Amino acid sequence: MLKISNLTASYGLSQVLFGVDLEIGAGEVVGLLGRNGMGKTSTIMSTMGLIQASGIIEFNGKPLHKLAAYKIPQAGIGLVPEGRHIFPNLTVKENLVATATNRRHADSPWNLARVLDLFPRLGERLGNYGNQLSGGEQQMLAIARALMTNPQLLILDEATEGLAPLIRLEIWRCLDELKKLGQSILVVDKNLSHLIKIADRHYVLEKGRVVWTGSSSELGSDTAVQRQYLGV
Template sequence: MVTIRRAKEVDRQVGAGEVVGLLGRNGMGKTSTIMSTMGLIHASGEVEFNGKPLHTLAAYKIPQAGIGLVPEGRRIFPNLTVRENLVATAANRRHASNPWNLTRVLDLFPKLGERLGNYGNQLSGGEQQMLAIARALMTNPQLLILDGATEGLAPLIRLDIWRCLDELEALGQSILVVDKNLSHLLKVADRHYILEKGRIVWTGSSSELQSDTTLQKQYLGV
């Protein structure tokens, strides 16, 4: 589905229905990879989505192509209500038969239903993250990208986010996720890429990564 190439070689790829983890210590290029995929920064190489180049498109065209982003820091609209944040991005460009709409995202995150009239800056960090995910889903993306899915959140909120990702995986949603919570990520993701100074140093399945504690310490330990 999405392919990121450097020097004509395939570095990173997310296929239809896959959940893929992008891992590495701070400053190793995870966010830069996502930003370049979304056209927000320019980097060498190529990005393809469904066989079509993305790196030649203006940034606003990339979400329209079918990629939904939950950015680091959430970046919800603070002066819009929860409802306005959600409906502002709503689209069903692929004409899905059961699209994500206000009812469906509120079923996924019931807490947002209690806060529909609150402004973005009146929400807790966990509620803002729920809103950021719901907002991305309202675009009905083929690929959902989460940068820092549960970072900085309270333990109970983290569990709610992982529960959400479990449900999305069961629905066949393609997901690329960055997070430091390896134990939960290993349960959700099919496979992973580990980045070191902007380069892929390892790729493999969750079971392979879980069994290799030396690899975890080498590239993911503090």
Template sequence: MLSVQNLQAGYGASQVLFDISLDIREGEVVTLMGRNGMGKTTTVRTIMGLLGPRGGVVEYDGRAIGGLAPEKVARLGFGLVPEGRQIFPTLTVRENLVATAANRLGAKGPWTLARIYDLFPRLGERAGQLAGTLSGGEQQMLAVGRALMTNPRLLILDEATEGLAPVIRAEIWHVVERLKADGQSILLIDKTFSVLKRLADRHFILEKGRTVWTGTGADLTRDHDRVQGWVGV
């Protein structure tokens, strides 16, 4: 589905990614882990076309997409829940959800407002409320719902539970579990190691802009000491 090989990228004179490799298969949940500043969000921005690659290959279904404009990447079936949520604060909950809604790839049983409200009942209760007046947790739910309304083949969650109350985190993780059960392909960037270990199929760990480890949950247990050094758990 998605293959990233030897990716390099940076900002101005500062190079951030030196050698990132990862892949995601159809229906998989895959994580990107590592301490702050190791290149996780920069990797996502480069995959999404928000930052141009300086080297390496990004392929989607065998097609090179490195350097494509962000809107073209999104139309291929990528749904991003960005770090910091970035909802539209002056639009209502409902308007946020329908603003970018699409089913360009002809998904069977596409996401609708009713399905989003079933997934996140609070959004249904606040459908007419301005998004900027929602709590942080509700805004995160809205960001996830908005991405799902694009009917993505690959959903990318960048720090989807950061800074949230434990009860809201649990709700977000429950939703991710439901999506996984439905076969949604997901790339997760998060620090909740215990949940990621249980939930994801495979893991990639970054250190100073390089992929330094990859494996399954069982591999994480076996290599616990090494992983602890990279992730800080």
């Protein structure tokens, strides 16, 4: 579904990615791992056309790297960015319906009723403005908003960062449910124990390069990789 080859990226004169290769198949959940500042968000931003990058990025066999940034979500990629970036002056309902679409004409599309079934708490807060929500509720809203675009690929950058433990569990429950539904997902998170349970494969970044890739079972048993590249 998504194939990234020899991706390099820079912020001005500072190069941050050095030949990243990454693939995600239909229905796969893939983890993108590494310590802070190693290039995870830069890889996502490059994929979404939001920073200066070169290389080949293909989605369903079609080049994304030649598209304007606004056309990449239209191609079928939904982004839950680090920091959530919901609309603070819109209500929960307005946030959800503002960008809702079903360009792929899915038979059972994500709609308001369906995302509220996934996140019942949002149903209790439909009339509240975005800036009246807790951090966990804002993350639920960001995920639900992305789902309302009915993406083929859902990307989550720092899925549970800064959230209370119970809210984290709710987010992991959501991602597990999405996996069961066959949703393709690329997820960045530091909670390795939960990520290993739902992800099929992982890529580990170190200083803008992929230094390890393998399955969840391989990563779970490779304590050396965990210590070298993921430990604090």
